[in-house]
Amino acid sequence: MPWFDCKHESTGDGAFVLVPAQIPKGPFVEVLSVALARELRRHNETHRAEERIRLRMALHAGEVAYDDQGATGPAINQTFRLIEAPQLKIALAESPGVLALITSTWFFDEVVRSSTIVDSSAFRPVHVAVKETVTVGWISLPDHPCPPGTEELFPVEAEQPAGRPEAVHSPASMSGRSTLPRDLPAFTGRGQELAELTATVSTAAGQGTLGMAVHVVDGMPGIGKTTFAVRAAYQLAGHFPDGQVFLELHGHSPGQAPVDPGDALASLLLLWGVPAIDIPAGLDDRARLWREKLAGRKILLLLDDAVGDEQVRPLLPGSPGSLVLVTSRRRIESVADASPVSLQTLPPQDAAAMFQRYTGAHRHDPGAVAELMAMCGYLPLAITLTAGRLRNHPCWTPEQLADDLRRSRNRITMLRAGNRTVAAAFDLSYRDLSPDEKRLFRRLGLHSGNQIEARAAAALDGEDPETTCERLDALYLNHLLEEVAPGRYRLHDLTRAYSLTLSNEDGDDKAFERLLDYYLYAVRSATRFVATRGPRPEIATRPPVGTHEFESEGEAIAWLSAERANLGACITHAAVHDHLHRAAELAVALHPYLEQHGYWHDAHRIDQAVLAAEQAAGNLTDEAATRADLGRVQSLLGDYPAAVEDLIRARDLYARSGDRLGEAAALTEIGFARMELSEYPEAIEYLTRARALYEKLENPFGIAGVLGSLASVQFRLGRHDAARADGERALALYVELGNRLGEALSLLCIGCTYGVCGDYASAIGIFDQVLSLSRELGDRYTEARALNNLGRMHFERGNYGMADSCYSSAQIIYSRLDSRTREAVALNNLGRLHHAGGNFRLSLMYLKRAQTLFGDDRAWQAENLNNLGGLAMAWPEAGDAGEFYRQALDQSRAIGIRLQEGRALEGLGRWSWGAGDVADGVARLREALAVFDELKAPEAKAVRAALANSKRLFPE
Known part of the structure; x- marks a missing residue:
């Protein structure tokens, strides 16, 4: 912005x-x-x-x-x-x-x-x-x-605003009677909900505009609805001097049917002093008498554990000035003018504070308590029961309890104290579901992801989406499911654990397979809109059993973005639970999206999980595609030696199976990785072989990809005319194919050839085209590359302000993509920029940050050390320039990065010369020239000039 x-x-x-x-x-x-x-x-x-x-x-x-x-x-x-x-x-x-x-x-x-x-x-x-x-x-x-x-x-109750009545915490001082239960002193959290509820009621009551207010406190089993409502009732009691009444409706009490509304009215009338003989027999007459008794009075009525609106509606007062608080496990939608207060699980800090209050004065290790609270799902009931067990077993520790829960196959049953269990609380809600709703709830627990959309739920249940949506809504209204967006739901951790305890009631072992099939064909439909760098071999699959078709790129990308984490979780689970082939299919199908949108760590994690399962099973057929994708993402992450190793293995597997397209794709990627390792002859060899295979296959897409990689190699070798020619041939093919990502990548290479030849204006125009294309495609990685190159062009023209803006924007995008190496490259560029601008302190800061981000990427570490050496030569406060160059030389030689080796030798030579050791300086510069000449690198020109100058200044 x-x-x-x-x-x-x-x-x-x-x-x-x-x-x-x-x-x-x-x-x-x-x-x-x-x-x-x-x-x-x-x-x-x-x-x-x-x-x-x-x-x-x-x-x-x-x-x-x-x-x-x-x-x-x-x-x-x-x-x-x-x-x-x-x-x-x-x-x-x-x-x-x-x-x-x-x-x-x-x-x-x-x-x-x-x-x-x-x-x-x-x-x-x-x-x-x-x-x-x-x-x-x-x-x-x-x-x-x-x-x-x-x-x-952050005191929520502090500083009561002027004009707002002070809350009275004890009804004993009021003229009306009170049957409220005890307010728990260990009550913790809920600051926002309490503040909003009490402020709303207090303001309206103080202004005489309360009316007959109804607030429904709902939430999942064990969330603390009654405790919250009782705390709110005590804080608001002062506004209702005619009485505060608590009535238990037993909507979900073990072994007890919900209270009939007629019986509830009889209890209220008896409490209000109406003789039993005067209580009418019919429900309507009892409700009418109840409203008559309350006419002109201001009472607070707390109806606890309501089963639904039919139970609540007859109990409501009729005159203004009264407040009804209702607690329910169900979302009561049809009570007129009712305001919902939906309680969620506690924030981690509040959960830990509640645990501490229930366990007494002893201070536990915060890290252990935090883990234990996570295992309790931050659910107040689970926290209370766990704290009770710990309090009554002094030799136990939170670490032990957390470890027991983590190891348990059935965590939900271990959350108990005495005869109270969290599982029993869920049982009471589950029993109210219809048979179809129960079956869907059991199967939802089989989904490995954090969220589930309605279509995926329908696939799990083997039903049509419309019917499934109705059942999902029923589960949502019963607080067994959270709705995070329209048509998208989530199971709480403990609800999922409870669901899995019921899965043996199902008898359907095909539910997870149906889900994987649905995801596979939905992903393939969506990735039709995702451009790739070259042709992608696919794993052979069965005919589709049902698809999710996407009609636009925006719809497809939005779905993939929403489902990314779910798909990764399901692939990983499937790989180790007897669904290996489907996991491999789904991983290969998803890979283009993860690659284009910068989710490289996700892709790496998924590919490694699937590959480990394939190796354990001896599945060589699927292994080729998985290894090829793993090699591609390792290249993107900067681990080129590992990439080469996996890509060569993939090439061999493809060749063994006769998959010529897969072999050509692997050869192309090997050539690209060899180029990044400065192994230019080997890179050209692999790319030439790949091109020959693509030409035999008459595959113009593959040929275009190889030409783009060859252009990059030629550029590295300083053959700028050849690089531009290959880039333009690739561009023409991509334009003919309508592949906009290929166009953008080809233009990047062409723009670099103009830039290195000093035609900065043309280069900037081309990089602006790439920037527009990448933004249209939603390809943040290519966008960052375009910005990086634009920054370089502005830097060369001396426009440091624009260069800083471009480099900084690229760095932010790389950071958002979690691309540590590429972010560090942008920081390196910022360091060079501020070095040139004379801001050495800022330059050092950027270069040091880059060094920490490069981590294990020793190729980029070497370049960074060379940049630090250059800065230290200009500004000794940055450190020992010679030491930086020596480290860069050791790094580059250890991994065979010849270009950085030459730059380190050049830096050492110039540093030695500047320090007065001319002989050593000349020797280092000669070594650097030999490397640059071998690589045919453009840096050779400057070193040759320096050596010629040394002969003039110091003739032998």
């Missing part, structure tokens, strides 16, 4: 920024806050104490207007009040981090909660009362997540 697209102004010691409405809001909390904290830390590490910066940041969204003073409106005011919240200032002051973030409730609910990147449990709600504004804000510390036990830092 360009800075000039925003409206921004200085506010003295800060900045106020208005962003266009069409810009997605997620990155502001997913990327900006984290990046801002990171850069602040880097700034502070390199500046004096008085120059260091710590910031408060507020995020909100809403409509704005403009007057003579600039932007105005309630949304603007609220944002400025949030940034001035005392709690935010305290949070920053008491945090060791550099950034404190606060969001509005709207921003938290609509952006943070729906994010798959940000952990919403890291935010804490606070009451904000600044000037005329009274609201709830959400505080997070992006570079110092809130540990357990930090509720005191």
Whole structure:
């Protein structure tokens, strides 16, 4: 998002920024806050104490207007009040981090909660009362997540806004009677839900606009609905002086039928002093009398464990001023004007705090408690039972309990204390389902992923999608399933574990196979829209048993993006559970999408899992395709020796089976990896063989791919005219084939030939074309490569500002793709840029960051060390230039990267010469020239000139 697209102004010691409405809001909390904290830390590490910066940041969204003073409106005011919240200032002051973030409730609910990147449990709600504004804000510390036990830092009940009645925590002081159960002192968390519920009711009651309010507290079994409702009832009791009544409706009580609404009314009337003989017989008459008794009164009625609206509706008061809190495992949709309060599992910090409170004063190891809470699914019932067992067994530890749960084949049955179990709580909900709903619930547990869409669920169940959607909705309404998006669902960890305990009731061993078949043909339909670098051999498969057809590229990519994690989980599970061939098919089908969109680590993990299973089973037929894909992704990740090894094995397997297309594809990839290892003659040999095979097969797509790789080799050898010719031939073939990714890759190579020859204007025009093409395709990796090359062209023209922008954008994309090596390359470029610009301190920072990211990629480590050596020669504070060059020389020789070996020798020669050791300098430069001449590298020209100059200055 360009800075000039925003409206921004200085506010003295800060900045106020208005962003266009069409810009997605997620990155502001997913990327900006984290990046801002990171850069602040880097700034502070390199500046004096008085120059260091710590910031408060507020995020909100809403409509704005403009007057003579600039932007105005309630949304603007609220944002400025949030940034001035005392709690935010305290949070920053008491945090060791550099950034404190606060969001509005709207921003938290609509952006943070729906994010798959940000952990919403890291935010804490606070009451904000600044000037005329009274609201709830959400505080997070992006570079110092809130540990357990930090509720005191963000006091939800603190600073009651003016005009809001204080909550009265005991009904004993009221004229009406109270039958509320005990409020548990160990109650933990639920700050946002309590704050919102009590604020809504208190405000309406104080203003006389409450009406007859109904709030339904729902959630999965064991979520703590009753405990929450009782806590809310005590906090609100002061507004209902005529009584607070608790009535158990036994919707899900073991061995007990739900209370009939007529019997419930009889109990309420008796409690209200109506003699038994005066209670009418009929339901309607009892409901009418109940409403008459409550006319003009203000009571709080808590109806616990309701089974549905038919049970609740007759019990509702008729006159305004009363409040009804209903708890239910079901989402009660048909009670008029009811406001839902849906409870989720506890955030990890609150779960740990609850566990600590129930286990007493002894402090447990935080790491062990965190693992145990995860094994408990952050479910309050599971936490309570586990804490009870630990409290009554003093010699037990959280580490032991977590280990037992992790090893258990049936975790859900181990979450128990005495005669209470989590499984029993789920049993009570399961028994209310219809037979078809029960069967679907049992089969959903077989899905290995975190989410499941309706079509996949239909495949598992062997039913049509429309019928399955109705049953999924029934499971959702019963809180046995979470709906994360329209048509997309998720099982809680413990719900899934419970579902698996029931799978032996099914008797259908084909359900998972149906799911894999559905995914296979859906993936193949979707990847028709994904461009590849060359032809891809496929594993032979059976005729389809049902497909999911996609009509547009956008629809296909959106589906693949949503299903990526699920597909990976199902492939890995299938590979080790007697579905190896289907796992291999699905992995090969998915690979083009993972490759193009930068999910290389996912592809690497999947390919390794499938390959290990194929080797264990001796399955050579499928192994060839899996090894070929593994080799491709290893090349992308920079592990070229491993890539060559796997690709050669794939080539041999393809040749043995007579798959000439697969053999040609493997030869092409081997040639590309050999080029990256600076083994140019070998690269040309493999690529020439691949081209000959493709020509025999009359496969223009394959020929185009080989020509593109040959162009890259020619470019590395300094044969720029030949490289451009091969690139243009590849481009013509790709244009004829309509392959836009191939066009983009060919243009990249052609642009580089113009750039190296000094025609920067032409190169920039070509790279701009690549940038547009890659963005149209959604190919972030190629987009980053285009930006990287654009940065290089601007750098060569001396336009350092544009170069910095391009390099930085490329680095951000590589970071988002989790491509550590390529991100480090961009950082290397930034280091060279700032070196040339004279900002040596910033240059050193970028080059050091790059070195840490390169990790095991010793080829790029060698280049980075060479760059550090060059910086140290210009700025001795960066370190010992000679040592950097020697390390680069050792690295490059160890792995056979000849180009970096030559650059290290050149650097050592120039360093020795500068240090006064002319003889050693000349010797090193001669060694470097021999390497460059052998590689026919363009660097030879500069070294030859330096040696000629040395003879002039120091004649023998």
